[in-house]
Amino acid sequence: MATNVVVDLRSDTITKPTEAMRAAMAAADVDDDVRDGDPTARRFQAEMAALMGKEAALFVPSGTMANLVSVLVHCDVRGSEVILGDDSHIHLYENGGISTIGGVHPTTVRSNPDGTMDIDKIVAAIRRPDVIYYPTTRLICLENTHVNSGGKCLSVEYTDKVGEIAKSHGLKLHIDGARIFNASVALGVPVGRLVKAADSVSVCLSKGLGAPVGSVIVGSKAFIDKAKILRKTLGGGMRQVGVLCAAAHVAVRDSVEKLADDHRRAKALAEGLNKMEQFTVDSTSVETNMVFFDIVDSRISSYKLCQILEKHNVHVNPRSPKSVRLVLHYHISDSDVQYALTCFEKVVEELLTGGAKIEHLADGTSKNSYGY
Known part of the structure; x- marks a missing residue:
């Protein structure tokens, strides 16, 4: 099955900026943002704040920093x-930064x-x-979409309920909205309404939206004023961050409408x-752009499957010895989906008939996206 086609389903973080994004980067009006x-960053941040229904916004280099700054402000x-x-x-994929850097104690709920x-x-x-030997609860965090559940969407009703609980106990609510636009599109709910109950939201721009770099944090003006100080500290x-914000502006403008196609193809x-x-x-x-599937044949491991698929230019990640995660994005077409399915059939046949040559994997695993 020799082909020049490459179908990369490891993550939507692998998206490349479009020509429109590159053109906007080249033409961006910039200055020293520190x-x-x-000026381009200021315009983009104002647009994102308005879109999310919050007072202010702040561009940061990554989703990990966006969540870390948000937790530390609260x-x-x-x-x-x-x-x-x-x-x-x-909790799992951000190096324990809230504890190691912020001294924040996590309490997990299943x-x-x-x-x-x-x-x-x-x-x-x-x-x-009133109990002096407890840490002081100050924040609740939600994640929408939820990556480890396969990109599931949290409803506006659920989010509102958690927001009510936070408010009634004098707590704040932060939403890790790395893929919040996927949730908005899938649920048919405006993104601002979906996060109305939140005191802060982080939004990734470099996943399904396709910007090359960055996330944005939104919240009250007082919150963003503190976040800006912490961003500098970190x-x-x-x-001249307007070069990146220009691409992010195009990503939000052009890519949100493409997310429904990602969901359909998933x-x-x-x-x-x-x-x-x-x-x-x-x-x-399957609610958004992720597909988690299990291997029920005892003769096939996810590591072998992924390794042989790569020889056919289909790149996927194992989640465990018997499960695999696939992530759709705007580089994946309908024909790419069909090609990938054909390759899955071919590779299964190779594995079951002994025709596949399996290269040794030193640690028993292959490259993993670690939740991203």
Whole structure:
């Protein structure tokens, strides 16, 4: 199956900027954003704040920094506590930064298969403020879409309920909205309404939206004023950042409408995989741009499967010895989905007939996207 086609389903972080983004970068009006501010950055931040229904916004280099800054602003006293899901991105994939840098204590609540945490368990995790040997609960974090549940969407009703609980207990609510636009499109809810209950939201610009670099944090003006100081402290203050914000502006303007196609293709990919007896995937659970599937044939491991697929220019990541994650993005066409399915069928045949040459993997694994 020699071909020049490359279908990269490892993550939507691998998207490349479009020609329109590159042109906007070249033409960007820039200045020193650490000093008096960059005009393109200021315009983009104002646009994002308005779009998300918040007072202000701040561009930062990465989603990890966006979440770290947000948590540290809300938990500005060392020994503060945050309540978050046990398989949330902040808890698992961000180097424990809230603890190592911010002195923030995480209390985890078990995440449900749909990415939610049970409301009663969130309430039970909130510490009594009058007990001196407890850390002080100050923040609740949600994640939308929820990566480890396969890109599930948190509904506006659920988010509002968690927001009510936070407010009634004097806490803040932060949403890790790395893929919040995917949730907005899938649910048919304006993004500003979806995050109305949140005190802060982080939005990744370099995943499905396709900007080359960056995330944005939104919240109140007072929150963003503090976030800007922390961004500088963490080394995230950049000079002519309008070059990046120009591309991000085009990404938001042009790419949101493409997300529905990513979701449709993810569903088609899931349905195609489910027709193969060696795999199982609940296609009805595919809500956005991710497909998680399990291998039910004892003769096939995810590592071998991914290694041989790579020889056919289909790049995917194992999640475990018997499960695989696929992520759709705007570089993947309908024909790419069909090509990938053909390759899956071919590779399964190779593995089961002994025709596949398996190269030794020193650590028993292959490259992993680690939740991104």
